[in-house]
Amino acid sequence: xxxxxxxxxxxxxxxxxxxxxxxxxxxxxxxxxxxxxxxxxxxxxxxxxxxxxxxxxxxxxxxxxxxxxxxxxxxxxxxxxxxxxxxxxxxxxxxxxxxxxxxxxxxxxxxxxxxxxxxxxxxxxxxxxxxxxxxxxxxxxxxxxxxxxxxxxxxxxxxxxxxxxxxxxxxxxxxxxxxxxxxxxxxxxxxxxxxxxxxxxxxxxxxxxxxxxxxxxxxxxxxxxxxxxxxxxxxxxxxxxxxxxxxxxxxxxxxxxxxxxxxxxxxxxxxxxxxxxxxxxxxxxxxxxxxxxxxxxxxxxxxxxxxxxxxxxxxxxxxxxxxxxxxxxxxxxxxxxxxxxxxxxxxxxxxxxxxxxxxxxxxxxxxxxxxxxxxxxxxxxxxxxxxxxxxxxxxxxxxxxxxxxxxxxxxxxxxxxxxxxxxxxxxxxxxxxxxxxxxxxxxxxxxxxxxxxxxxxxxxxxxxxxxxxxxxxxxxxxxxxxxxxxxxxxxxxxxxxxxxxxxxxxxxxxxxxxxxxxxxxxxxxxxxxxxxxxxxxxxxxxxxxxxxxxxxxxxxxxxxxxxxxxxxxxxxxxxxxxxxxxxxxxxxxxxxxxxxxxxxxxxxxxxxxxxxxxxxxxxxxxxxxxxxxxxxxxxxxxxxxxxxxxxxxxxxxxxxxxxxxxxxxxxxxxxxxxxxxxxxxxxxxxxxxxxxxxxxxxxxx
Amino acid sequence: xxxxxxxxxxxxxxxxxxxxxxxxxxxxxxxxxxxxxxxxxxxxxxxxxxxxxxxxxxxxxxxxxxxxxxxxxxxxxxxxxxxxxxxxxxxxxxxxxxxxxxxxxxxxxxxxxxxxxxxxxxxxxxxxxxxxxxxxxxxxxxxxxxxxxxxxxxxxxxxxxxxxxxxxxxxxxxxxxxxx
Numbered sequence: 113x114x115x116x117x118x119x120x121x122x123x124x125x126x127x128x129x130x131x132x133x134x135x136x137x138x139x140x141x142x143x144x145x146x147x148x149x150x151x152x153x154x155x156x157x158x159x160x161x162x163x164x165x166x167x168x169x170x171x172x173x174x175x176x177x178x179x180x181x182x183x184x185x186x187x188x189x190x191x192x193x194x195x196x197x198x199x200x201x202x203x204x205x206x207x208x209x210x211x212x213x214x215x216x217x218x219x220x221x222x223x224x225x226x227x228x229x230x231x232x233x234x235x236x237x238x239x240x241x242x243x244x245x246x247x248x249x250x251x252x253x254x255x256x257x258x259x260x261x262x263x264x265x266x267x268x269x270x271x272x273x274x275x276x277x278x279x280x281x282x283x284x285x286x287x288x289x290x291x292x293x294x295x296x297x298x299x300x301x302x303x304x305x306x307x308x309x310x311x312x313x314x315x316x317x318x319x320x321x322x323x324x325x326x327x328x329x330x331x332x333x334x335x336x337x338x339x340x341x342x343x344x345x346x347x348x349x350x351x352x353x354x355x356x357x358x359x360x361x362x363x364x365x366x367x368x369x370x371x372x373x374x375x376x377x378x379x380x381x382x383x384x385x386x387x388x389x390x391x392x393x394x395x396x397x398x399x400x401x402x403x404x405x406x407x408x409x410x411x412x413x414x415x416x417x418x419x420x421x422x423x424x425x426x427x428x429x430x431x432x433x434x435x436x437x438x439x440x441x442x443x444x445x446x447x448x449x450x451x452x453x454x455x456x457x458x459x460x461x462x463x464x465x466x467x468x469x470x471x472x473x474x475x476x477x478x479x480x481x482x483x484x485x486x487x488x489x490x491x492x493x494x495x496x497x498x499x500x501x502x503x504x505x506x507x508x509x510x511x512x513x514x515x516x517x518x519x520x521x522x523x524x525x526x527x528x529x530x531x532x533x534x535x536x537x538x539x540x541x542x543x544x545x546x547x548x549x550x551x552x553x554x555x556x557x558x559x560x561x562x563x564x565x566x567x568x569x570x571x572x573x574x575x576x577x578x579x580x581x582x583x584x585x586x587x588x589x590x591x592x593x594x595x596x597x598x599x600x601x602x603x604x605x606x607x608x609x610x611x612x613x614x615x616x617x618x619x620x621x622x623x624x625x626x627x628x629x630x631x632x633x634x635x636x637x638x639x640x641x642x643x644x645x646x647x648x649x650x651x652x653x654x655x656x657x658x659x660x661x662x663x664x665x666x667x668x669x670x671x672x673x674x675x676x677x678x679x680x681x682x683x684x685x686x687x688x689x690x691x692x693x694x695x696x697x698x699x700x701x702x703x704x705x706x707x708x709x710x711x712x713x714x715x716x717x718x719x720x721x722x723x724x725x726x727x728x729x730x731x732x733x734x735x736x737x738x739x740x741x742x743x744x745x746x747x748x749x750x751x752x753x754x755x756x757x758x759x760x761x762x763x764x765x766x767x768x769x770x771x772x773x774x775x776x777x778x779x780x781x782x783x784x785x786x787x788x789x790x791x792x793x794x795x796x797x798x799x800x801x802x803x804x805x806x807x808x809x810x811x812x813x
Numbered sequence: 814x815x816x817x818x819x820x821x822x823x824x825x826x827x828x829x830x831x832x833x834x835x836x837x838x839x840x841x842x843x844x845x846x847x848x849x850x851x852x853x854x855x856x857x858x859x860x861x862x863x864x865x866x867x868x869x870x871x872x873x874x875x876x877x878x879x880x881x882x883x884x885x886x887x888x889x890x891x892x893x894x895x896x897x898x899x900x901x902x903x904x905x906x907x908x909x910x911x912x913x914x915x916x917x918x919x920x921x922x923x924x925x926x927x928x929x930x931x932x933x934x935x936x937x938x939x940x941x942x943x944x945x946x947x948x949x950x951x952x953x954x955x956x957x958x959x960x961x962x963x964x965x966x967x968x969x970x971x972x973x974x975x976x977x978x979x980x981x982x983x984x985x986x987x988x989x990x991x992x993x
Binding site for chain 2: 127132172175177184
């Protein structure tokens, strides 16, 4: 049988499988497939691959993400969104002086928030100018409208003398000048890298340049840009940047700073464009040049170990092994003990041994002896844990802990805390150490990117988490009284479903009569989320005698759930989200809103359910649309809250709570309040529950 | 989809409210779009935490960013575009340590456990594709975009989008074959 000798190209089959071919061509290929096993198999594989890709599970977003977004916005953190195709904004004819472009390029390599060009708009800026005496740098800060009313602001400058030594932060007042604020910062000669943020004098508001800070560069801004353009050039082979864009960028830079960059920028590849017919032949040649010119650009930039290190990391990111090696080699010639050089060497060693886990672990030990670092410890820890080598895992966990920066030391996340007794013995003292460490933090320790209040919240949250972990570890080692104390303390400062379950499990195993009230209260808060399909507590707990009336509570929850859900109000809470004091309060509003009329039979059932949960300690805010005024007063009486007056600011307050509820429905998360309603709502909450009002004010800052 | 400046964009009200700093409106947009944007960001970055960061950054910057929204497309389209770009930029952050770890893990895992799940292979192979390829592959095969849409968002020629897709599939296939 004669087989067809000419097969469609792979590209054609690929487009065919997408249905992207014009009809006549599609038909032709279909016909070919009827006769050709090989191509049919190819198309089958294409379809299999597509199906498989579609089955790749996409993890869902964490339930507190929106809270974090709101917190960042409240802290005046902004990101600039890349509206244009990446770097395609470059070379737009209307750009006045290349400044926008340079800003863009500068952002591009920064690796964090890299978005583009905003020449206008309400954004701040900072610049640095080296003063004659060497160590002093004048910082000029042009604020957004955010700081306009201030007469002085404070610059906080974080300085490093080497990558390994801890940084230190110095504060410096910037005085108002025409168009902004300015002040002189002393940057000693041994400082290799410094960055700054700006904040109001009371530390309550601050500007971190969208989390990027400002690099204090002693006035050599131009050369920094050149180094960064080099990084960008190096990224060409990674692909998301088009060659034309780099050419435009280089041209724009040449316009702006002809003396610094001309030599390399004009060579960045005028002989190559995407559509060049002999591109395949030119590309390797061009890539070689890119490596060369990237390094040339570095020379122009004034080579520092930090910049080399940054670029080497960048080269590793874009998998440009040649450029990375070249950069590391150069870095080594300046500083043979630089951490990047050492890590590079270690990486090569480890990769060589990767097929022999035993030899690999031995290599970790050797490397640790010669140059101990977090890098070695963390990789060794994961490897040992993966190999189920408990003894080595414990040892490396400790080393990981010891070699981390003080603020990053965290014994809670260790996998083996759950399984390895020895590690529990290790974890408990370390968690206690961390609790004490966090307890000792003062505003002086506040990192550059946090406001005073954010830092306080961070301390509180971290301590609650550590208390929960310590409680769990103590429970496992049989120290039940201590365990109970820490779990309860953790829940008091921050209610987490996981901690609540641990506490209930502990109470269950103890079976102590006096714990019943506590168990009932924790259980009620744990199950209260009425819209979640699953309660955050095991079903079996509803029958557990250690929780008085657990079944009843569980039924109350179901009542709420059914009534709210039946009316299409699902989605108020994320499934599995931990209830909090504020979600507790939403329950009532959600239910009231769902009830069609005041005399609807549902109202009675709901009232009963509310009463039961309230009895068990769930903190409820009673608020409702005005048409439920009378009912509202009745329920408020039942659960011991003061009835809310209907005139004056409280009416506004109720409207605020009501609107708040809409907000919660819309976003399915804990609320915070817009400024308009903040005070009124807080007042209303205070009326209903002082405790909740306190928490609410925490949330709303 | 609106065709001219005078055509009423259905998102106009939401956009106006978000741009005015209305937190409710931002929440509404989050509810509507976050999960979808997360999937796109995950497809491109191949990392849960990176995808999360991208979604966070997009919404943190949304009220100000919307000043660039001209209503010529739907808000969803605009957000997709911004997310794709943000995710592509994110891909370039420090990764050596993670890659080394992954590499060591894989080896450790191979020696101890049987590799049975082809889905894991696919994920790994996908993760190892350069972002330029993975992005096109994901947008085409999972998100169902046309080459024209992909080209527009990435700022490339339609032909380039075709080429990258085919190249991505070839690479994926090679890696899957080689990985067994």
